[in-house]
Structure formats: structure tokens, C-alpha cells
Amino acid sequence: MQEYGEVKVNVDTVLFTLKDDRLHIALAPRSAEFKKDEMALVGAMMDGNRHKSLEDVVRQSLKDKAGLDKVYFEQLQTFSGTTSPDGRPRDIRWPSITVAYIALVPVEALQSKSAIERGLTLLPLADVGELPFDHNRIVSVAISRLRGKGAWSTLPGHLLKPNFTMSELNDVYNKVLGQKIDKANFRRKVLEHGMVVSVGQKVWREGYRPVEHFKLNDKVSTIDIRL
Amino acid sequence: MQEYGEVKVNVDTVLFTLKDDRLHIALAPRSAEFKKDEMALVGAMMDGNRHKSLEDVVRQSLKDKAGLDKVYFEQLQTFSGTTSPDGRPRDIRWPSITVAYIALVPVEALQSKSAIERGLTLLPLADVGELPFDHNRIVSVAISRLRGKGAWSTLPGHLLKPNFTMSELNDVYNKVLGQKIDKANFRRKVLEHGMVVSVGQKVWREGYRPVEHFKLNDKVSTIDIRL
DNA sequence: CTAATAGTGTCTTTTAGACAATATATC
DNA sequence: GATATATTGTCTAAAAGACACTATTAG
Numbered sequence: 001m002q003e004y005g006e007v008k009v010n011v012d013t014v015l016f017t018l019k020d021d022r023l024h025i026a027l028a029p030r031s032a033e034f035k036k037d038e039m040a041l042v043g044a045m046m047d048g049n050r051h052k053s054l055e056d057v058v059r060q061s062l063k064d065k066a067g068l069d070k071v072y073f074e075q076l077q078t079f080s081g082t083t084s085p086d087g088r089p090r091d092i093r094w095p096s097i098t099v100a101y102i103a104l105v106p107v108e109a110l111q112s113k114s115a116i117e118r119g120l121t122l123l124p125l126a127d128v129g130e131l132p133f134d135h136n137r138i139v140s141v142a143i144s145r146l147r148g149k150g151a152w153s154t155l156p157g158h159l160l161k162p163n164f165t166m167s168e169l170n171d172v173y174n175k176v177l178g179q180k181i182d183k184a185n186f187r188r189k190v191l192e193h194g195m196v197v198s199v200g201q202k203v204w205r206e207g208y209r210p211v212e213h214f215k216l217n218d219k220v221s222t223i224d225i226r227l
Numbered sequence: 228m229q230e231y232g233e234v235k236v237n238v239d240t241v242l243f244t245l246k247d248d249r250l251h252i253a254l255a256p257r258s259a260e261f262k263k264d265e266m267a268l269v270g271a272m273m274d275g276n277r278h279k280s281l282e283d284v285v286r287q288s289l290k291d292k293a294g295l296d297k298v299y300f301e302q303l304q305t306f307s308g309t310t311s312p313d314g315r316p317r318d319i320r321w322p323s324i325t326v327a328y329i330a331l332v333p334v335e336a337l338q339s340k341s342a343i344e345r346g347l348t349l350l351p352l353a354d355v356g357e358l359p360f361d362h363n364r365i366v367s368v369a370i371s372r373l374r375g376k377g378a379w380s381t382l383p384g385h386l387l388k389p390n391f392t393m394s395e396l397n398d399v400y401n402k403v404l405g406q407k408i409d410k411a412n413f414r415r416k417v418l419e420h421g422m423v424v425s426v427g428q429k430v431w432r433e434g435y436r437p438v439e440h441f442k443l444n445d446k447v448s449t450i451d452i453r454l
Numbered sequence: 455c456t457a458a459t460a461g462t463g464t465c466t467t468t469t470a471g472a473c474a475a476t477a478t479a480t481c
Numbered sequence: 482g483a484t485a486t487a488t489t490g491t492c493t494a495a496a497a498g499a500c501a502c503t504a505t506t507a508g
Contacts, residue, residue: 003276004275004276005274005275005276006233007235007236007278008234009234009324045231046234046324047231047232047234048231048232048233048234048321048322049230049232049322051234051322052308053307053309054305054307054308054324055307055308075304075305077302078281078302078305080280080282081279081280081281081282082279082280094275095275095278097236097273097281097326099324224453226451
């Protein structure tokens with residue numbers, strides 16, 4: 001049997017949030033020696049001694065680099081090879097693959113003291129410059145997934161805090177998809193398909209008619225309609 | 228810095244074909260010492276010395292275990308953890324992750340002498356029994372993907388040899404989805420969305436009207452309609 | 455009353471799906 | 482002509498989308 005060559009397993013998360021009415025992604029300074037302090041996706045190398053699963057790595061790196069605790073995330077895609085399709089080199093140090101994740105949080109979660117102390121930075125999509133390794137490629141795949149319409153998903157809903165109004169949810173979809181969806185049609189479809197459930201309380205605000213509050217129905221992750 | 232624990236990278240491919248009007252998957256006897264000769268998904272461990280990318284591993288294992296050469300495949304999902312959601316243990320030897328792929332081939336490709344000599348076996352979905360590791364879980368995710376309707380994909384088309392008639396393509400979709408799609412509507416949608424392109428020749432067969440032949444349009448991988 | 459947002463009703467247009475009709479070949 | 486498959490046409494039902502209308506609060 002020939003000598004077996006180790007392959008390192010990286011885990012990188014594209015952390016999205018909605019701020020000032022625009023999508024942003026969060027970047028953290030690298031902690032490893034190589035390219036230390038360069039701004040990059042939140043990530044870590046998987047360690048067989050410490051991590052039981054890939055999700056463990058995601059949770060740990062979100063905790064360590066962004067001070068986050070209970071975050072919604074899902075697997076995006078796994079990347080490999082020496083160069084990315086966009087021509088950028090991946091990790092030149094050793095053979096490796098990268099399992100990428102998408103995470104979504106309300107912006108408040110990223111404004112904690114711990115997040116700021118760690119140097120976490122929010123950038124509007126348009127302002128994300130050149131990132132190390134194949135991170136630009138990963139970001140672009142993540143954006144496509146987030147905007148992927150074919151089947152709607154509850155994904156954008158995770159950018160809101162748990163209790164939201166229909167208008168707020170509508171707004172998030174408008175921002176993420178970059179197009180206005182009629183409020184009447186939006187409400188009907190979202191309710192018909194059980195994407196959200198009422199939290200059973202009206203809320204009064206200054207000056208206006210009270211609103212019903214909703215939360216995501218975690219039993220439904222995609223609804224088979226298009227916009 | 229603590230001791231870093233190596234994580235092995237497996238690559239497994241769910242190899243689909245259509246035989247006797249039913250979907251089958253191909254299993255190969257394991258070549259590694261552990262669980263040697265048990266029937267399992269076509270796969271291999273990624274070796275940093277030999278493989279530049281995950282796709283290299285897929286191609287190499289399809290070649291070595293099924294005698295296949297130019298096969299359509301795409302990434303499915305990456306699995307990790309000590310136990311699968313179905314309760315079955317994953318690899319107990321060492322920390323590992325598995326990057327799973329789906330491949331689709333016309334059945335003729337699997338009836339080569341080399342494939343048979345290597346012990347490659349075709350099983351109808353219903354007859355796939357208990358597989359080693361988390362392979363049953365991987366198979367079930369693969370089937371969901373293949374049947375995933377929301378947006379149509381060209382996926383099932385790869386079960387056919389390059390030049391096919393509209394009826395043959397229609398048939399494959401019927402078999403894969405398990406439901407009859409009206410031939411008139413099928414033809415229209417597939418053509419309107421450019422999923423296939425005419426290969427520009429009519430073909431005569433015994434006794435009947437000649438047929439136009441088509442091939443998949445590799446620029447189109449999903450068309451945004453539902454059935 | 456007005457202002458402002460919440461929520462409903464209804465019409466139009468598009469698309470899916472069923473199914474009938476016609477076309478082109480062999481025998 | 483009969484038979485078999487290929488291809489097109491048309492109608493119906495369902496869904497998407499536009500937009501006007503009503504409702505409920507504060508002031």
C-alpha cells in the first residue's frame with residue numbers, strides 16, 4: 001500500500017445579516033498563522049480530537065469568532081481542488097477541502113460587545129473585496145443559494161428576530177430578492193403554505209392599527225411555489 | 228497549540244441506472260480491509276498525494292470499481308458525525324466525513340465485462356438492503372434529490388444514451404418520478420425551456436413514423452417549472 | 455375628520471394539465 | 482385501407498399577479 005496523504009478539512013461559514021436595508025456578510029480576522037489577521041469568512045479547521053461532526057465546527061467557530069450562540073445554519077456545498085473556478089488559488093499549504101455553510105442572523109446578534117472586540121466586520125455585498133483562498137467563490141455560491149427562487153424557502157426569515165409582523169417578513173423577502181412582492185399575495189401564500197404561524201398576540205404601536213405577530217414554522221423549510 | 232486530530236475524507240457515489248423499467252443503484256464489493264467484500268456504494272478515501280480534487284476521487288473510483296469513463300455526476304451533500312440520523316453508526320475506525328455524489332449512466336455502460344468482473348451489482352431500489360456505514364442514509368438523500376420536483380432538472384436525462392427521442396425522454400421522467408406526464412405537455416415544456424436540442428436528424432425504425440433525435444443541452448441544468 | 459399601516463376581495467393574465475385531432479411513416 | 486407512433490391544437494382549471502377596497506388604531 002502506498003503512502004496515504006492527509007487531506008485537511010476546513011469549515012467556512014458565510015454569515016449573512018440585514019442591516020440598513022441591505023444584505024451584509026460578516027468577516028472575521030484570521031486567527032491562524034498563515035495570512036494572520038486578514039479578513040475572511042468565519043471558519044476553522046476540523047479537528048478529529050475535538051469535533052464529532054461538521055456542525056460542531058460551525059457552532060464552535062461562530063461562537064469563537066462572532067460570539068454567537070444559537071444560530072440557524074445549513075450546509076451549502078463542499079469545495080476542493082487547487083484553484084477555484086474564478087482562478088483564485090485555494091489553500092497552497094496542503095491538500096484540503098472546504099465544507100461551506102450559510103448562516104443567517106438578525107443584525108442585533110452581531111452588535112454584541114464580544115463580536116466587536118473580536119474584530120467582526122459587516123460589509124454590504126457590494127463592498128466585499130478580494131478575500132483569501134476561494135472565499136469569494138464561496139460567497140458567490142452562497143448568494144445564489146439565498147436568492148434561489150425556484151422553490152421558496154424560509155431561509156430569509158431567519159434574518160429576523162423570532163417575532164415579526166407580516167410586513168417585516170415581506171420586507172425581508174423584498175430586500176433579499178431585490179424585488180417588491182405584493183403584500184396581499186405574499187400574506188396569502190405564506191399563510192396558506194404554513195410557512196409561519198401566528199404567535200397569537202396583537203401588538204400595539206404608536207399611532208397605528210395593532211398587528212399580529214408570527215414566527216417561522218420550523219416544520220416547513222421550503223414551500224413549493226414561485227414568486 | 229493542542230494536538231490536531233486527522234479527519235479522513237471519504238467520497239461515495241450513488242450510481243443510478245434505469246433497467247427493466249425501474250431505477251437501480253449499483254453497488255460494488257469493498258476493497259479495503261475493513262468490511263472487505265461487503266457490498267457498498269462506489270467510493271474511495273481521498274488521498275492528498277494522488278487526488279487534486281474531490282472530482283478526481285469520484286472519477287477514479289468509478290473507473291476502478293465500475294470500469295466507467297465519462298460519466299455525468301454531481302455533488303450531493305457532505306455527511307459527518309458518529310451516527311447517522313437513521314441511527315446507524317458511521318465509520319467507527321477514525322474521525323471522518325463523507326462527501327457524497329450522484330452519478331447517472333445508461334444501463335449499457337454497466338454491462339461491460341470489466342464491470343461484471345469487478346462484482347458490480349445492480350439492485351432495484353426496493354431490494355437495497357442494509358448497507359455498511361451510513362450508506363443507506365446517503366442513498367435515501369440521493370433518491371430525494373433525483374425525484375426532487377420543485378424545479379425540474381436535466382438529471383434524469385443522463386440515464387439515457389446521448390441521442391434519444393422525445394418519447395424515450397418522457398419515459399425516463401415517468402419512471403423516475405413514478406407518474407405519467409402527458410406527452411404533449413412534456414414535449415412543449417422541454418423544448419420551450421431549451422432543455423434538449425435537436426440533433427438534426429430523423430431516424431427511421433421498423434414499421435413506424437420516423438422520429439426526431441435530441442440530446443441534452445448542457446447549458447441548461449434546471450428549468451424553473453414544476454410538473 | 456386625517457394619517458398610517460393591517461388586512462381582504464376581486465379581476466386579469468399566465469401556466470398547468472387533460473385530451474382530442476392531425477401528421478407521417480410501414481405494411 | 483389499418484396500425485403505430487409523432488406532433489400539434491384547443492379547452493379547462495388552477496395559480497400567479499395586479500390593484501382596489503375595507504378595517505383599525507392614534508390623534
